[in-house]
Amino acid sequence: MDTKVLYVTAVVIAAISGGYYYYSGKGKKLDGNSAQSMTYSAEGIQLVQTDEKGNLYVRAQVDHLEQDLQRKTSKLSNLNASMFNQNQVDSTFFAKEARGFNDNEKVVLSGQVKATKLGERGTMEFQTDELTGYPKTRQFETTHQVTVNAPDAEFISQGLKADLNQGQYEFANIRGKYVPN
Secondary structure (H helix, E strand, C coil): CCHHHHHHHHHHHHHHHHHHHHHHHHHHCCCHHHHCCCEEEEEEEEEEEECCCCCEEEEEEEEEEEEECCCCEEEEEEEEEEEEECCEEEEEEEEEEEEEECCCCEEEEEEEEEEEEEECCEEEEEEEEEEEEECCCCEEEECCCEEEEECCEEEEECCEEEECCCCEEEECCCEEEECCC
């Protein structure tokens, strides 16, 4: 048999086989939209995120993560995070559980929540059982009781609204003591 005939025969068989596999499996291919309904999980996560200018924005550690791509939600266990401003730690957050909604546009921290804001006059620490945050706008709020420890004050508030960009805090029904330096 001539070598040319063998090559042509091999090419024809390969083309027929390839066509058969392509067209027979087309109906059974994984639909891209069905992949989005999957839930993913991971253990021992170390996260580093930068802003659009390449500056360090968030550094976090999480023991366990579950993410639902279809609902755009996430659930994190033992969140320990630091937010940065001009590559310096600006604030820290700890919570036993965090739930993210709409691709973490809104994050609800719960269970032994501790938030710390580092400032020029010292550290301000907030403790509560639930805190809702909006990471992109750096705003946080709660209607739950908040214990606040600052360099010149200790008090309890029945709610909090905080804007970390402006350094403004709004408290409701405050009870405590204020001792100016």
